[in-house]
Amino acid sequence: MKQPKYLVGTLAGVAWMAMFALRPMLRANPTAELGEQIANIVEWLPALETAAALALLVALSLWWLWPFGKASLELNETELHLLLPAPVRRRHLIQYAVLRSQWGVLFGCFMISLFSSGGVPGLFVWRFVTVWMFLTLWHLHGRGRGLWLARLQELPPALAWRRRATVMALVACVWVLLVSGIASVVTPLSGLSTDGAATLQGALSLERLRADAPLFALLLTPTRWLVGPIFGGLVPNAPLVGRLASAAWPLLLVIVHNEWVVRSQTRFEEATLERSRRQAAKGDAAARFRKVRRRRRQQAPFTLGPVGRPETAIVWKNLMLAHRTHLGFAIAAVVVASTGLPEWLIAIMTVAGTVGLGVTPLMAGHQWRNDLRTDLLRIDVIRTWPIDGWRLFTSQVVPPAMVATLYAAGAGGLLLIAGIAATTPGASGTVLLPPDLAASLGVSQLTLLLLGLATLLPLVAAVAALSATLQNLLALLWPSWIQLGQRRTGSAAHIGQGMLTGLGLLVALAVGLLPGGLLIGTWLFLQLRVAELPFIAWQLPLLGMTAVIPLAVIVWLLTRFGGVLWDQLDPSAELLGAERPAS
């Protein structure tokens, strides 16, 4: 945080998050508002508790049937080499590994509590504590189970077999009770008629379970006690003592599980070392290229001659990071039509195409990192290249935007195929577009689809370019906050930084789209309200271009700004880790 820009970024991010968390609290009476919302679901709480307890029990029993588990602890290679020879007691070492994994758990608890407490501080604290107990318990249980399974390998076969058989017998007993209990729950549901909700609530109520399947109710008690406190926070005016008492069981289980894990005698060292090496290998982005076949190594998106604009070389290089496929094939694949497809396939293609067309451009900057975010790792190479800043910046932005646009075009191709298939004789034609819509605009469904694609594809390209431009600008402005390279780790710090930058990007993207939206709105207002001219389908591409032009101008301006940033960039401390002499 030596540089003010990070302080500014942090303050803005924290303010944003705080506003998000505090906004509900700033309302006149958040508790009352939440109370109204809770009142609608409070009668469902017993049923929800039973369902959650049942799901947890099923998951746990199935987990124990699974014969594989991790005997490793969350320690990296350096920690292992330092800690194993050190005069540290074994249980302390395991305890350290257990505590080390708490960062992720705590961050997860914070986010869940933030998003589910409705701005009520008391509920936030309660949710945080109970979710923490649950997640910690889940984590410890998994770790303990893995170490227990590994321990079986170290024991004499007969003893190991007896232990395994005991667990299997226990799981079998649980499942016998589960099946009979589930049957007693399902039977009344078969009569679901007018008031299905009431029937479901009744079937899952504790009283009914105790009466109809007492053993099943008893079996569910431990897991019900576990999930109960999480739901307990929703009960209005519940006495504090009662709430605290309900947390005693999960807390006790956390303590017992912790002891179970730290007292393990399993030899975890080799498994942990192996795990840390696997983790390190995952981070080796270069490893995946070794699998590329010889013929594919000679392929490129296009042939790069020795003479011409140098920035084309950067586009060529970065496109190859996404795919070593010739662009001709990719473009040709889009222009495919098919007939006589079944409606269910047309429906799937329609959904996939629509989602692809809508999501791909927005995800361009996030999904494809074949740009500065990868190249900044080799800044001592690319800074020496004889290219103007803005040309270099633009050539970095183009590849991810291009790949995203191609994917979106592929999605559009799917829609087109679905459109052609849907309009063939025999097909109902209702899957893709409502027939009334096309008819009201005076064109066929297929024409409307083609016009829609002609409208959307340039817009998709522009949005993808904006998304990629913003990501690259961010990489230049706050390089320490951006995960450089192809791999993204999921550490709490990175997730937090990713959320901050993601929120900032969303705002920037929304602002970037605003001028186009305003222009279209003005156009339609003038046409429909002022001039009272009818809307015709053929004007769709023009409307699309109206949105594209201001976006293109914004992208152009931003790439110029990116070029200035690149020219003035001093990567000494943040990217090159400049060396200082020993004092």
Place this chain on the structure above:
Amino acid sequence: MIDITQLVKVYDGFRAVDGLSLRVETGQILGLVGPNGAGKTTTLRCLAGIIPPTSGHITIAGFDLHTHPIEARQRLAFVPDEPHLFDHLTALDHLTLFARLYGVTDGPTRAETLLEEAELVDQRLSFPSELSRGMKQKLVVACALLHRPEVLVLDEPLTGLDPAAMRRMKRTVRDTAAAGASVIVSSHMLQLVEEVCDRVLIVNRGTQVLAGTLDEIRLQLPDVDADADLETLFMKATGADT
């Protein structure tokens, strides 16, 4: 020709380079030596245009790096201490990329020649992760030499090389200078500097301590034998022998 005048580089309040000046004529090889953190790499990075200097002037083959960065970079090649290559590009791809970046009209032919000289013909379709440290270093040098630079800057060029590769690297440096390039070699391997370089610049704490040919440096230091080697001179000059 390389001309650096009163170069200063400050970051986070620390003066990594403090008023350093040097000049390397055409066909000359300058050895840049100094203890860790002396400012060698920072100087070379400023010279290569990787980091902007705080003040001072850098001229490469007659072009001011600040006012004519493209022209200056077009004539320069920098070989960093770590062979940073692109994971997803083969050896041949690297040369194709550099040929286009620098507009080398005979790029494909020259790439094949350089691959042969670097004994990387069999590895032309290999990715960097499939190359040894020495092979990577040779590929980086091949990329650097592709556009026949007028200025060659090498930072620790022998790190990780086997004896045969070291010998080839020394020959390459000499040949490049003989072809008319100005060369700067920064290294902790004082024998290399003594063997290859025409002149030596000893830096410490970002400033010049001594500069000149070995004979000139010997004359500048008191109590030094007439046949003292660079290691002895370096220890004396930087005060590391006390």
